[in-house]
Amino acid sequence: MKPRGWKELNPGAVITEAGSARKFKTGSWRSFKPVWIEENCIQCMMCWIYCPDMAITAKDGKRGEFNYYFCKGCGICALECPGKKGKKAIVMEEEGQ
Ligand code: SF4
Ligand code: SF4
Incomplete structure (x- = not known):
């Protein structure tokens, strides 16, 4: 955008x-x-609910990949993700790694 x-x-x-x-x-x-x-x-959709930028795609009640064009990397999704048996389903990685 100009x-x-x-x-x-x-x-x-x-x-x-x-x-x-x-x-x-x-x-x-x-x-x-x-x-x-x-x-x-576990497809709980907590990440989708909490994302302030709607940067997590969803279809038929299940989450899909991140939309990195709009994800600001705030980390809220990773914080809220319960994961499975104590293992997180979202981790934050430094850009360019
Ligand atoms: S890091 Fe923030 S902006 Fe990116 S998908 Fe997670 S909650 Fe949304
Ligand atoms: S990534 Fe985490 S918060 Fe998002 S649906 Fe899966 S288990 Fe739930």
Whole structure:
């Protein structure tokens, strides 16, 4: 998305266009990324509920992969994940490793 100067902004910086957050790929902010360990996943969907960026895909009541275009790497999903028998199904890894 091309940056705009202050003269082009709406008064009060009000956003009038619905769904504009889709254009802003927040994944570029990330310094850590979540990694899904599917064999430890019990499909409780807690990660999907807690993710503030809706960066976890879901279909037919089951979670899928992370959408790294929008994941900011906040780590909330990894914190909330109960995993299976004490083994986490999401771990945070440093970007670029
Ligand atoms: S790290 Fe944060 S933004 Fe990324 S998927 Fe997990 S909860 Fe969502
Ligand atoms: S919170 Fe953990 S166990 Fe639950 S669906 Fe997400 S990855 Fe799977």
